[in-house]
Amino acid sequence: MKKFFSAVLAVIMVLALVACGSNQASSAASASTPASDSPASSASSAEVKVEPITVRISAGPSGGNNFLICAAFADQMMKTFPEYTISAEISNGTAQNIRATAENEAQMCVAMSDGAMYAYEAGREYTDLEAGQFAYVAGGYQTIIHFMVPANSSVESIYDLKGSKIAASQGTTCQYYLPIVLEAYGMTTDDVEVTQLQLADMMNALSDGTVDAAMHITSYPLAAISDVAATKGIKILNIVDKEAEYIHENYPFFSPMIIAGGSYQGISEDVQTIGTLNTLICRSDLSEEFVYNFVKTIMENNDTLKNVHPKCGDFNLDNTLTGAVIPIHPGAEKYYKEAGIL
Template sequence: MKRGLFSLLAVFVLVVAGCSSSSSSNSSPSSSSEGKSDPTAVTIATGGTGGVYYPLGGGIAEILESELDITATAQVTGASVENMQLLSKGDVQVSFTQNDIADYAVNGTEVFKEKLNGISAISTLYPEIIQLVVAADSDINSIEDLKGKKVSVGAPGSGNEANSKQILKAAGLSYDDIEEELKSYADSADSFKDGLIDAMFVTSGVPNASVSDIAVTKGVRVVSLDDDVISKLKEEYPFFIDEVVPKGSYDGQEEDAKTVAVLAALTVNSDLSEDFVYKLTKAIYENLDTLGAKHDKGKEIKLDTALEGLTIPVHPGAEKYFKEKGISK
């Protein structure tokens, strides 16, 4: 009798457990063939509202909501460095960054004291040109002329700040030689217009919205980097490429300015499934016109150059999409 009762109880427990498991499975997010759950909401880490990342992030959010039927949000952040930290912790699923900052994060170098895990690449996007912006009538004509000046070097811990330090170093300068201001693009623009700073470093696409805003009220120009500074930068940091800010890019910019650039990149959390990232990558690259409508830099994003300049692993989902299109590293 006892043996029969125990058998009945065992069967009851198994049935209840099976129902519970089935119910739990039905209420969870959709799962891929790899057993990973696909998110129903995605947060995209961008940058400040005055930069290029934010409007493009808004464009990607629109694409994902339309094509993947999920909730997507562009989040204002301190940009590249902070974005890598947020992505590694899983606080966001997609992030904009610079290709050099992504490499530093994955390898634990430069601004990162230890390696960050969970970061994979989707693609590079467009050149991010480093611009030293001054008033059109400023007496600052070289990096060396920044000595003793009030200079915005970017948001604290941003890729912009990292590039500012690298350029100052290549010219034999440091924060000891200037009065550094750690400000976002928008805050830097306000300070510039109010005469509170003499110059600002900007790592961004051209035109940058904040710089254009300044130029409307007071002309600006981008200072050319000396050849020896450019040579030292490229020798120590192979991510830098030669670039030019064309005359006419901003009101007051009457001559071309020689400078350097890194590449903007789009990254994802490595834990996302191959299937989900494949769909995400496909959605973005088959709707590039949406990004072009959000900002001129969106028009520079091309399928055939998507994997150029990447030194970190590409997510298998993105790799699958690009392989189908005949694109490989």
């Protein structure tokens, strides 16, 4: 009987050793199997779980550059982060964008650099807002001052315009930008006769000689300007040297910029002038994680986005900080430091 039990015990021990060896072999095989072969690891390493959030971007008129750009950004973000709900919202421009963001109807918006600065400081037309409630996200495409005279005009410099009739486009350009430019040339609006007109009417007035000069700020080329350049001919006056330096030092949202020669018929050489950027700003309390992911996504998908809309391509690492005239949001700052531009 003892021999029988000894034999049974021996068999059990052998079976246990075989099972143990099999498990060890299985573990070793699993460890040596590439991670990509495992169903659990088949998900893209780019997929990162994020906190769901809804963000509205107050952009601009439907069909306009800013609306289309923001819509492209929103679409790319939601493809990359399905947890996010982002929308581009229709507006009539910077002032409405800023006020919508201040009231939390939007959490991010497009603003010209000067609008961003004065909104942050609660200055100029934003004295009723609380200061410090905005932060900088990214800078995009240029909007450049076009100070124009007829091609056959004897005027060669803004200095020559004292006593002249000047038309400026309605709103910020006439109310704020024209006085800044005149100031750099030792003049005020009292030294000229100013007419505030819509763009089409202003270009007609320049074309038919009702005014001596016209000023507008825009990206280029602009069809309304191109039409007059082709039919009547124009000169675009330079804003350069000490005058441009004066403007930048006293109004830092303006920087030297160039209208490339050939952009308008009859203007073969580069025009040196000044301009500002269309920027993205946000509420200072917007999620740091979201802003980091937003900036990273639009910067690292630049080639894809500019195929959707060419101006999306101007939101890039080369110029994104040019319009940073208010504090940079911590989420954006984190990415810019990683990218080596801060």
